[in-house]
Amino acid sequence: MPAQAGGLRADARHNRDRIVAAAGEAFATRGLDVPMTAIARRAGVGTATLYRHFPTRESLVTEVFADRFTACASVVDDALADPDPWRGFRTVIERVCAMQAVDRGFTAAFLRAFPGAADFGRERARAEHGFAELTRRAKESGHLRADFDHTDLTLLLMANNGITADSAEAASAASRRLVAYLLHSFRADRADPAVPLPPPSPLGLEHVHGLAG
Structure with a gap:
């Protein structure tokens, strides 16, 4: 078989692409801990073939979510x-x-520390720093309530992660409504100075991982 870009033969490249696609679907619906054998079955390849391309779960997760990590950081x-x-x-x-x-695996991948995946850590740190800056600017502009803390993003993600639905469309619709409710409550003109919020929780983004994966 002729070789293609990346040094893989056409059939090997085809198998690799099928594995990545199958893993993306499995991670989205079942989280990162879905068995590798289940991913191999979904891709229509043997387990040995899967491990030949991706010796570890971490290497497969890195391949599946690399573009989405970049996209998330680009949003910020x-x-x-x-x-x-x-x-x-x-x-x-x-x-x-x-x-x-719509992707249970994405949050878990974004928050989990993977050995050898330094880019993930850098992108996550860049996104967190950027969100903290956005929080500061929104407060200074007078639109965001003064008692919002950038770590409240953890609570928001935990609440959003709790949505369960029979389809991606239903999950998306429920998420949009929940987020709209929360953003409404975040506005400065909705805050009641006479009823201050409790102090920020000690939860960090790493606490979302246990729910997301």
């Missing part, structure tokens, strides 16, 4: 470039929650 970058602080803040929450609602 685009929001930071938006001259409207509230719109930038709102857009990040809407788009990240939309991705999370």
Whole structure:
């Protein structure tokens, strides 16, 4: 068989692509802990073939989610470039929650530390730093309530992750409504100075992982 880009023969490249596609579907519906044998069956290849291309689960997860990691970080970058602080803040929450609602594996991949996947850690840190900056700008513009803490993103993701539905369309619709409710409550003009919020929770993004995977 002739070789293709990346040094793989055409049949090997075909198998690799099928594995990546099958893994993406399995991770989205069942999370990152779906058995590798189940992924191999879904792809129509033997387990040995799967491990020949991806010796570890981490290497497969890295391949499946690399583009989505970049896309998530780009959402934050685009929001930071938006001259409207509230719109930038709102857009990040809407788009990240939309991705999370239809792909259970994405959140787990974004939060889990994978040995050898340094790019994941860098992209996550860049996204977190960017969201903190968006939070600061939205507060300074007077649109975001002063007692919102950037770590409240953890609570939002945990709530959004709790949505269960029979289809991706239903999950997306439920997520959009939940996020709209929450964004409404985040606005400065909805805050009641006489009823302050409790202090921010000690939960970090790593706590979402246990629910997301």
